[in-house]
Amino acid sequence: MSCPDVDTLTxxxxxxxxxxxAVKLRAHALSCLACQAELAALGQLTRELASDxxxxxxxxxxxxxxxxxxxxxxxxxQRPLPSWAMALxxxxxxxxxxxxxxxxxxxxxxGTFTPRGTAARWRERVSARVVATPPGLVxxxxxxxxxxxxxxxxxxxxxxxxxxxxxxxxxxxxxAHWITPQWLDETHVPGAERLSHDGGVFTPSMxxxxxxxxxxxxxxxxxxxxxxxxxVVREGSPSVLAVERLPSRTEAAVKASFPxxxxxxxxxxxxxxxxx
Amino acid sequence: MWxxxxxxxxxxxxxxxxxxLPRTNEWLMSEASRGDRGAFHELVTRHLVTVxxxxxxxxxxxxxxxxxxxxxxxxxxxxxxxxxxTPFLPFxxxxxxxxxxxxxRSLGRRRRAMDVLADTPGAAPPSxxxxxxxxxxxxxxQAALAQLPDPxxxxxxxxxxxxxxxxxxxxxLECNASTARSRVFFGLKxxxxxxxxxx
Numbered sequence: 466m467s468c469p470d471v472d473t474l475t476x477x478x479x480x481x482x483x484x485x486x487a488v489k490l491r492a493h494a495l496s497c498l499a500c501q502a503e504l505a506a507l508g509q510l511t512r513e514l515a516s517d518x519x520x521x522x523x524x525x526x527x528x529x530x531x532x533x534x535x536x537x538x539x540x541x542x543q544r545p546l547p548s549w550a551m552a553l554x555x556x557x558x559x560x561x562x563x564x565x566x567x568x569x570x571x572x573x574x575x576g577t578f579t580p581r582g583t584a585a586r587w588r589e590r591v592s593a594r595v596v597a598t599p600p601g602l603v604x605x606x607x608x609x610x611x612x613x614x615x616x617x618x619x620x621x622x623x624x625x626x627x628x629x630x631x632x633x634x635x636x637x638x639x640x641a642h643w644i645t646p647q648w649l650d651e652t653h654v655p656g657a658e659r660l661s662h663d664g665g666v667f668t669p670s671m672x673x674x675x676x677x678x679x680x681x682x683x684x685x686x687x688x689x690x691x692x693x694x695x696x697v698v699r700e701g702s703p704s705v706l707a708v709e710r711l712p713s714r715t716e717a718a719v720k721a722s723f724p725x726x727x728x729x730x731x732x733x734x735x736x737x738x739x740x741x
Numbered sequence: 742m743w744x745x746x747x748x749x750x751x752x753x754x755x756x757x758x759x760x761x762l763p764r765t766n767e768w769l770m771s772e773a774s775r776g777d778r779g780a781f782h783e784l785v786t787r788h789l790v791t792v793x794x795x796x797x798x799x800x801x802x803x804x805x806x807x808x809x810x811x812x813x814x815x816x817x818x819x820x821x822x823x824x825x826x827t828p829f830l831p832f833x834x835x836x837x838x839x840x841x842x843x844x845x846r847s848l849g850r851r852r853r854a855m856d857v858l859a860d861t862p863g864a865a866p867p868s869x870x871x872x873x874x875x876x877x878x879x880x881x882x883q884a885a886l887a888q889l890p891d892p893x894x895x896x897x898x899x900x901x902x903x904x905x906x907x908x909x910x911x912x913x914l915e916c917n918a919s920t921a922r923s924r925v926f927f928g929l930k931x932x933x934x935x936x937x938x939x940x
Contacts, residue, residue, distance in 0.1 A: 471930075472926070472930070475926060475929050475930050475933065476926055478929065479900060479922070479925050479926055479929055480900070481907070481922050481925070481926070506933070507929070507933065510882070510929070510932060510933060510936065511901050511929075513878065513879070513882045514798065514882065514886075514897065514898065514901040514902060515794070515901045515902050516879070517790075517794055518879060520793070520794070520797050520802050520805060521802055521803060521805070521806075523793060523805070523806055524806055525789065525793065525806050525809060525810065527782065527785050527786045527789055528782075530785050530789060530809070530810055530813050531778065531781060531782045531785050531813070533810055533814065534781070534785075534810070534813045534814040534816070534817040534818075535778055535781070535817055537814045537817075537818070629775075701775070701776055702775030702776060702777075704772075704775075704777070
């Protein structure tokens, strides 16, 4: 192999020459002083770039960075509206009969508004119901085949909500089988399913929408006998791990773990698989 | 119970999922996006040093702490924009890059290079001559970096201080991987010429 050009050596130093070409280049450099020198110079340069030498001593600690980050006031995303727009917006709110009460939060908070009244009474209108196919919407005492498909319906969610959902079946042995979130894999433990979106577009109504409509959950090892279907709806995200770590997954224990959540428990019976 | 069988009726696929779940950056960020401060703490622990190193080079050493703090503050404040499936490192370093770019532009490049040199004296380390030589060398690299166009400087630093690969570079710099590699290449080549390291 003849000497590679400087561009190739530079690409190599950047880590962009790989596989067979890299092997050939290294083999050549072993017996070529000129290439060795060029690679050494480039190596020195890249090490220099990655060096922490002579950085000023840092006053940062992880705890301090975290504490400062989570308590920092968030920048306003938008410029203040002109006064006429503010007046118009206020009129629209009044005409709509909204009962939002705004209040300045305590110092250290993000300076956002706290909705109260109707907007905060989501527990009275939002519910999550488990569907087993067959027989359909699950009621207390429903008999469900062990190979039924489970999914969840959410009712009464409004665009201003920021609610999350967990749904799982607790079998007769106390084990939790997850319905929502549906996809647990080796690299990701999902949190609760989000019932509304705070980033802009929101599906006008979640009424009757099946979460994860392209898939449903079938459990392969569901013990026969009594079971409980539990749904947890909460502002903020209830954690899958928090449920997994509970010593017992009874309705009372789940409610104690998520005191601010709406927890619904439905007793059902798991029958033999229907063989569908 | 972690192990469950998930069936997608449309694809008729079966998938047995595992109870062993590594705490990847993406998983931690996903948890942090739901308000989990413990997960955020872990992310800061993992990346504090690298982000600080990047900020020191991309902006100026004296501003490294401030820019590092700002980066993690913005990361926390941006958590609601995090989407599952997004690679974490480009997300983090996009924030750091933007902050450093703003800082960099707010200072004169000549002044910045001179500041580094002016900072050279001071408390003498055990081997003053060696330390001085080392400091001058670091200052030369910093001054050469300041002469690169912004896209090249950012690409070079993300490659060598943050160790991002081509795809991650592309994500962080909002260009394709090929363009990102090209920026690293031309940046490194230009640095080599500016520093005139002997072959």
